[in-house]
Amino acid sequence: MGNARPGxxxxxLGALVGEWEGEEEFAATPWAPAGTARSRHSFRSGVGGLAVIHDYAQVRDGEPFDGHGFFTADPGTGEVVWFFFDGVGFPPDVPLRGDWDADGVLRLAKTTPRGQARHAFRFDGDTFEHEIDVRLGDAETFSPFARGRFRRV
Known part of the structure; x- marks a missing residue:
């Protein structure tokens, strides 16, 4: 059996590949108070071009926090899927799923027993914005959780 070929x-997903640094603003959650962080995203191609491997690191109030994941495309649906695990410690039981919208924004979402999350990645040359909105517990609406702006380094 041969390897699948990238489509x-x-x-x-190659738009993500590179080293990116920037600032993020966070809303308060059950896991941490509101605040800002200096963060770095490192994206590299892997698995013969079938995945983008993601390393994330931030420093917030002098404390490091990190995560690791990968992006790929579901061969059955064509959707982008993102498996991500971070220092909060919850296993990635389901990936985030989504696609690029008509404006070129990568939108991904997932639901877990803790709530729902929606991510948006907006690229513009050597910058990108990453927004995360969450709906935790019995909340009826989504609320901003994180807003970050990053530059390619």
Whole structure:
């Protein structure tokens, strides 16, 4: 059995590849108070072009926090999937799923027993914005959780 070959969905994920640094603002959650962080995203191509491997690191109030994941395309649906595990410690029981919208924004979402999360990645040349909105517990609406702006380094 030979390896699968990357398709257009995999190639589009190439927009992420690179080293990115920036600032993030966070709302208060059950896990941490509101605050700001200096963060770095490192994205590299892997698995013969079928995945983008993601390393994330931040420093907030002098405390480090990190995460690791990968993006790929679901061969059955063509959707982008993102498996991510971070220092909060919850296992990635389901990936975030989504796609690029008509404006070129990568939108991903997932539901877990703790709530729902929606992510948006907006790229503009050597910058990108990452927004996270959450709906925790019995909340009826989504609320901003994180807003970050990053520059390619």
């Amino acid at each position: 257009p969905a995999h190639e589009r």
